[in-house]
Amino acid sequence: MQLQYKSQAVAKPYFIAAIGLFVGQILFGLILGLQYVVGDLLFPAIPFNIARMVHTNLLIVWLLFGFMGAAYYLVPEEAETELHSPLLAHLMFWIFLVAGALTIVGYLMVPYASLADMTGNNILATMGREFLEQPLLTKIGIVVVALAFLYNIGMTILKGRKTALSLILLTGLVGLAVLFLFAFYNPANLVKDKYFWWWVVHLWVEGVWELIMAAILGFVLLKITGVDREVIEKWLYVIITMALVTGIIGTGHHYYWIGAPGYWQWWGGIFSAMEPLPFFAMTVFCFNMVNRRRREHPNKAATLWALGTGVMAFLGAGVWGFLHTLAPVNYYTHGTQITAAHGHLAFFGAYVMVVLTIISYAMPMLRGREANPERAQVLEMWAFWLMTVSMVFITLFLTGAGILQVWLQRVIPDPQEFMVVQDQLALFYWLRWIAGAVFSTGLVVYLYSFFAKDKPQTAEVGAAQPAAS
Amino acid sequence: MSAFFTKSMARNIFYGGTLFTLLLFLALTFHTTWRLPERDHRENLTAEVVRGKHLWETRNCIGCHTLLGEGAYFAPELGNVYPRRGAEFIKIWIKYRPREGVPGRRSMPQFDFTDQQLDDIVAFLKWTSEINTEKWPPNIKG
Ligand code: HEM
Numbered sequence: 280m281q282l283q284y285k286s287q288a289v290a291k292p293y294f295i296a297a298i299g300l301f302v303g304q305i306l307f308g309l310i311l312g313l314q315y316v317v318g319d320l321l322f323p324a325i326p327f328n329i330a331r332m333v334h335t336n337l338l339i340v341w342l343l344f345g346f347m348g349a350a351y352y353l354v355p356e357e358a359e360t361e362l363h364s365p366l367l368a369h370l371m372f373w374i375f376l377v378a379g380a381l382t383i384v385g386y387l388m389v390p391y392a393s394l395a396d397m398t399g400n401n402i403l404a405t406m407g408r409e410f411l412e413q414p415l416l417t418k419i420g421i422v423v424v425a426l427a428f429l430y431n432i433g434m435t436i437l438k439g440r441k442t443a444l445s446l447i448l449l450t451g452l453v454g455l456a457v458l459f460l461f462a463f464y465n466p467a468n469l470v471k472d473k474y475f476w477w478w479v480v481h482l483w484v485e486g487v488w489e490l491i492m493a494a495i496l497g498f499v500l501l502k503i504t505g506v507d508r509e510v511i512e513k514w515l516y517v518i519i520t521m522a523l524v525t526g527i528i529g530t531g532h533h534y535y536w537i538g539a540p541g542y543w544q545w546w547g548g549i550f551s552a553m554e555p556l557p558f559f560a561m562t563v564f565c566f567n568m569v570n571r572r573r574r575e576h577p578n579k580a581a582t583l584w585a586l587g588t589g590v591m592a593f594l595g596a597g598v599w600g601f602l603h604t605l606a607p608v609n610y611y612t613h614g615t616q617i618t619a620a621h622g623h624l625a626f627f628g629a630y631v632m633v634v635l636t637i638i639s640y641a642m643p644m645l646r647g648r649e650a651n652p653e654r655a656q657v658l659e660m661w662a663f664w665l666m667t668v669s670m671v672f673i674t675l676f677l678t679g680a681g682i683l684q685v686w687l688q689r690v691i692p693d694p695q696e697f698m699v700v701q702d703q704l705a706l707f708y709w710l711r712w713i714a715g716a717v718f719s720t721g722l723v724v725y726l727y728s729f730f731a732k733d734k735p736q737t738a739e740v741g742a743a744q745p746a747a748s
Numbered sequence: 749m750s751a752f753f754t755k756s757m758a759r760n761i762f763y764g765g766t767l768f769t770l771l772l773f774l775a776l777t778f779h780t781t782w783r784l785p786e787r788d789h790r791e792n793l794t795a796e797v798v799r800g801k802h803l804w805e806t807r808n809c810i811g812c813h814t815l816l817g818e819g820a821y822f823a824p825e826l827g828n829v830y831p832r833r834g835a836e837f838i839k840i841w842i843k844y845r846p847r848e849g850v851p852g853r854r855s856m857p858q859f860d861f862t863d864q865q866l867d868d869i870v871a872f873l874k875w876t877s878e879i880n881t882e883k884w885p886p887n888i889k890g
């Protein structure tokens with residue numbers, strides 16, 4: 280089994296780095312989860328805010344590694360030509376990895392205020408806002424890497440076949456880079472700051488990232504099921520139309536209580552209430568394509584990941600998002616554990632799982648085989664279930680905590696202090712941590728599956744399969 | 749999907765629909781920007797408030813607290829801490845955080861703020877509490 284284009288191989292280090300950083304993210308998730316109940320754990324060496332930054336920034340960075348790896352893998356195949364510059368891709372890989380690692384080391388070793396002083400935050404203050412905590416230098420690094428990456432991918436598409444699938448991916452990636460520029464806009468006026476902060480955060484996950492996700496899913500389904508490209512690409516357009524038509528004005532569900540005019544309760548509420556539609560369409564799309572498959576692809580694990588993404592993204596983003604998106608509900612749930620519950624299931628179900636889907640499909644190819652040996656696949660599928668089910672439990676426990684929190688702190692006639700309420704939620708936080716430990720076990724099984732060997736494959740399995748078309 | 753509905757129709761709907769909602773969103777944003785001054789009281793954005801926001805950011809307060817409901821959920825909402833506690837309480841609270849934390853409890857770092865910095869952060873929190881938030885949070889506990 281050979282790669283169709285040998286420059287696709289540059290995807291491999293991107294995927295490996297993604298998985299490595301994923302492990303780091305989860306380790307810090309476990310620390311955070313413990314700090315919720317053992318408040319002074321690791322204090323003052325690693326205060327909660329620092330650990331949280333590491334957890335969320337690693338998440339974003341490894342997903343970006345995953346997206347870039349996905350693009351480097353699928354664009355040459357779609358464009359039917361070698362990547363414009365594999366060298367540039369390798370170079371950017373190392374720049375991004377080193378910049379990311381230095382940033383994390385900076386968070387952990389240097390007090391945040393000193394880090395800000397050392398890295399030019401006094402020239403242009405961009406730090407200290409949720410998810411955008413990176414030093415100015417790191418942010419600039421991200422822009423440089425993104426530009427070089429887009430240039431590389433863009434040139435490849437330009438000189439080769441232009442499929443709808445790769446154009447949708449490219450649109451999503453360009454959108455990602457352009458919207459990130461709002462990370463450099465930090466006005467002294469908090470209301471304006473918050474208003475445009477969401478143009479990065481919301482317009483990413485409920486906008487352009489959905490294009491990237493749809494394209495990756497479409498590619499994997501195309502390869503695995505052998506369904507007609509026309510059908511798949513038509514679906515993709517329907518999905519991304521729904522995504523952007525609902526998601527752009529849906530940004531308004533974050534404008535209810537931050538100082539923007541009250542009419543956003545209507546605009547944001549109505550449009551964001553329709554945001555589950557594209558996620559539902561993705562679920563239907565996944566199952567539909569697999570049911571109409573024209574071939575039996577030997578990579579069962581990748582099929583499972585693709586279907587899982589469809590279901591879990593709908594649950595996390597669609598169902599858990601809808602739960603608290605209408606203004607009268609959000610008035611009570613805003614900024615509680617309900618938000619955390621949704622954040623976890625949505626990020627996991629949509630973006631973590633779609634990256635693991637493309638890794639599951641592409642990694643065997645990158646290692647010179649169409650699919651992994653049977654035992655490796657079985658282990659990978661165990662990892663799928665362990666991680667997915669435990670993430671559902673994390674979500675359920677946080678939702679339980681959130682309902683109680685809202686009740687005690689915001690609903691009852693004699694509402695209680697924040698910390699008084701938190702103490703009463705300890706049981707839920709312990710249960711969440713146990714679910715997190717199971718998640719970590721799943722992750723270990725996942726890592727192990729890459730090294731699992733098999734008794735020699737039966738000859739006819741390999742021979743009976745037509746080559747991917 | 750049937751043959752009546754072709755890929756190029758789907759593509760055109762995508763371009764048209766996206767462009768339309770994008771323009772609508774920009775128009776709403778434009779209108780919001782125009783209406784904001786009466787809601788955020790920017791005439792009160794003094795140098796103190798601006799410095800306070802800078803302190804808020806460079807100490808990464810948002811990594812534990814929410815501010816107008818956004819941030820982390822580990823520590824109390826601070827958008828309305830000014831009316832809840834008052835200036836003196838806030839300053840004393842920040843000033844006397846034990847360096848090694850509170851045994852067994854969620855602990856807030858000691859930031860070694862000067863008196864000027866304490867005034868700045870309070871000014872920022874006071875200004876924030878005066879934003880028109882459509883009566884959020886539901887009660888003073890945040
Ligand atoms: C995969 C897609 C999505 C991801 C990754 C995601 C992730 C998140 C995250 C991380 C937050 C917390 C932001 C913060 O820290 O303040 C959040 C908030 C929110 N999300 Fe989503 N989300 C997604 C889709 C949706 C959808 C489709 C809806 C609506 C149907 C939705 C509704 C909301 C609402 C209302 C909030 C604000 C919660 C609050 O008031 O505290 N999300 N989302």
Ligand code: HEM
Pocket residue numbers: 305307308309310311312315331334335338618619620622623626627631711712714715716718719819820821822
């Ligand atoms: C792939 C798996 C995971 C993903 C995608 C993920 C994602 C996130 C995100 C997006 C946030 C920000 C939350 C928000 O603003 O709403 C967050 C915070 C957090 N995560 Fe995770 N996480 C994962 C696994 C874990 C695990 C296994 C644990 C621990 C058991 C954990 C514990 C936490 C904690 C305690 C916070 C802080 C919540 C707060 O601010 O109060 N996470 N995570």
Ligand SMILES: [Fe+2]
Pocket residue numbers: 481485529530532533
């Ligand atoms: Fe949103």
